[in-house]
Amino acid sequence: MAKKYADLVKNAVGRMVPTEVNGQKQVPFQGVGKFKPETSKHGPKIVSCADFPEDGNKEVTSLKEALVKAGLKDGMTISTHHHFRNGDLLANKIFDIAKELGVKDLRWVPSASFPCHEHLIQYLEDGTIHHIEGSMNGPLGRFASYGKMRGLGVLRSHGGRYQAIQDGEVKIDIAIIGAACADPFGNANGLYGSSASGLLGFALADSQYADKVIVVTDNMVPFPCIPWQIQGNYVDYTVQVDQVGIPEKIVSGTTQITKSPDRLLLAEMTAQLCWEAGIIRDGFSFQSGAGGTSLAVGDYFAKIMRKEGIKARFARGGSNKYLVSMLEEGLIEYILDGQTFDLKGVQSMADNPNHVWTSPFTSYNYHGKGNFAGLVDVVILGATEVDVNFNANVVTHSDGLLLHGIGGWQNCLFSKTVILPIPLFRDRIPVILDEVTTICGPGELIDVIVTERGIAINPKRKDLIEALKDSTLPIKTIEELKDEAEKICGKPAKANFDDELVAVIKWVDGTIIDSVRKVKP
């Protein structure tokens, strides 16, 4: 097996990053928009209809049979998607089968992993899985953070994952795509059935570029499965199983607007700022996430829009019942959705042609001829830490533990205005620091930090500063905010790191923006 990594060099944001990771050459981050690859997209092997069933029926009797037919063997790269979130039943089964077959050293490339995948730690330990490239939320992140994974973790944004697969940086041998609904030819969607999750965009690149593609469903319908969010023309085998996901863990149904007065304040200030800056205007567009604060921002937006008679051209989802009700009320013309967070979202996507399913290709891929993240007027995001240069962190905590994925966060930074409403401190640990533990997004792309004790606008955004010069909002410098946090909580302790690297953070163009070090136990 290749060395975990080699030869650290300093990149354009001053972080030490390896020039080689798990045996593959790497490019250090060179600045936003600076790296231009001179190569071509991955061209998968040409296949022929002559090698597929004449009647289009690609069904095999079990996932094991499909994996064996797909040629599962040592060292292969296996991909899965995370539309089933913490209710996923497939990934664990795949590696149970690999273990049973005695296959070793697999590289797992999920679009994200969740606490339900803690089951896989035994396979990281016994050599079935060599390492994970993809977000490691919770237990797997903790495992990696303590230096227990043999290979180096590679974290990518949703767009960066599409880019890496498209560009051939990650060559997938076998993609396993769980689907709420599919037909025997392999057409699939996430809209219908007991495991409905809305859409399958995170598996699009896998279907297009993997060598072998397996679609697994608990709801097989006769051809054609419409809409074919995944096209059977990319699929090798189909499998019926009893259950692909646990419904109540797929769409939690518990996503609610925050009731915390502090967070409601953050949300109200954010909405007020957007209104005063002229961002909320007829035909505008926005994205706010699924967290309690973000939902509250959307709600304040709705109030302003209703009062002022303003209509948004589109909202970017993660969708939920609040966004759907704005669509139905006519406050939004379109939802361009990447994932649905509750059953209202799933239902609306199935029924309303203006609730559009998208993919990381259309929304986020940086190695395309543009993507629509850049067309969104304002995006509301979170962060675990921000520094005085507006650099932000979303993957590690201040104790250094790698506990979160990047999601679409990096990709959304290309929105016209990026606002992070965050508390000034959490558990008496300041959130605004001299230097973030891990840089996930360069400060030049982050425009506004909204805290309960003041708002900092990036000095680069002279237009915003000008627009808000007469505002009654508590606008301060980011240094003032940092000082205030330290006055209350004291200077924060540094994480207790070992020298060894455990993971790297990719930028949207495939370069490495930062490394994550091992945490001393």
Place this chain on the structure above:
Amino acid sequence: MAKKYADLVKNAVGRMVPTEVNGQKQVPFQGVGKFKPETSKHGPKIVSCADFPEDGNKEVTSLKEALVKAGLKDGMTISTHHHFRNGDLLANKIFDIAKELGVKDLRWVPSASFPCHEHLIQYLEDGTIHHIEGSMNGPLGRFASYGKMRGLGVLRSHGGRYQAIQDGEVKIDIAIIGAACADPFGNANGLYGSSASGLLGFALADSQYADKVIVVTDNMVPFPCIPWQIQGNYVDYTVQVDQVGIPEKIVSGTTQITKSPDRLLLAEMTAQLCWEAGIIRDGFSFQSGAGGTSLAVGDYFAKIMRKEGIKARFARGGSNKYLVSMLEEGLIEYILDGQTFDLKGVQSMADNPNHVWTSPFTSYNYHGKGNFAGLVDVVILGATEVDVNFNANVVTHSDGLLLHGIGGWQNCLFSKTVILPIPLFRDRIPVILDEVTTICGPGELIDVIVTERGIAINPKRKDLIEALKDSTLPIKTIEELKDEAEKICGKPAKANFDDELVAVIKWVDGTIIDSVRKVKP
């Protein structure tokens, strides 16, 4: 410029075909399903969002500016689509601009050309266009047939065109995609606006694989143009023009069921045969084209289905008002549509989620992991000639003139049952012959020939012969049909060919199935 062609060899259906065409090496047809390429799909150059407008607005002021920015120069390959059919205003304009700029030796790769493109003959003569790869309906075909085109014509089916572009056999430098509706980012569809043609599937491969892509519309809407049948993430430039097509020539509105008693008889016999053979049954699928006879077949199908309480799972379109009314009546669950032939078809595709727009990738590409042409239970097609081995011709007439394209015809031959309802003779020229002028489809894939004087079933289809053994339908051998035709019309004269080749006919896998010779004037 490369030689037109070199070194004829005999292929698997006994036709002499060149091993090199316009400087590119070729593979002779080896039999159905025999040729398996060992290469990879075309991987276009990787691009970066950094090279595209931050706000997603790719609009330039004119088609000329777009072509110049796209780097139009001598020897390039230019592609267009034919969704505007004989109402297309773009292709002529593109080459007017090329002429104005003094650009020479272009290769034009339309998905089909029409009589409205007769305007381009001057550019074939003056060297602006070197040659055409694509169907040449009418005047351009006649021009090529008389040996006047400098390069060799290359005819492909819709699926074969997708295959050739996907596999890198045809590398497109600039694709120009006319759209009824688009946004400044380049998302486009054929559904809305005065030039609505339904969909844009024939331009899909062009958008995915061309080096530069230009979207031209007379109906620019704010982002997002939904649905994005063409995704702006593949598009370099967008252009607004006054008019992209002539509506009344795009959707003719005149497609009517035949009133000819002979053709009605053919249609009725075809439907009766399908009923007796058990093809028309609950959950079945069918495709019948847009010609008067095919429409009549659909109508007879509807009568049987209504009477017997049968519902089809799907119909494959070319759609029209008849198919749409079957969908609305509930006789068909889905229309999987490749092109809409009238305004009812366009409207239904826009409004009815069960009227699905497809592409040559999903329906026809032979170098995919299956395609859905093979899932269609019965397809009704036409032919200019059929021979006693059931080989059929759709591109040349018996006088040798190349006057038609292949369309999806070759691709549809993979349907479970292929029926050709054709007159036994046309203008006193027999349609069933010892040998067709040009082989477009090998006899092994053609199951039934229905003529007004009898029906011939391919001896390979023992199951069909058995199912129809007690039928009152006039079932004969194909030799009997041929003899009958010759008894009435006499032995047909051979076309007056020169030795020189003017075009080749590709099979669905990119091999050459036949050559077309120059006709002596």
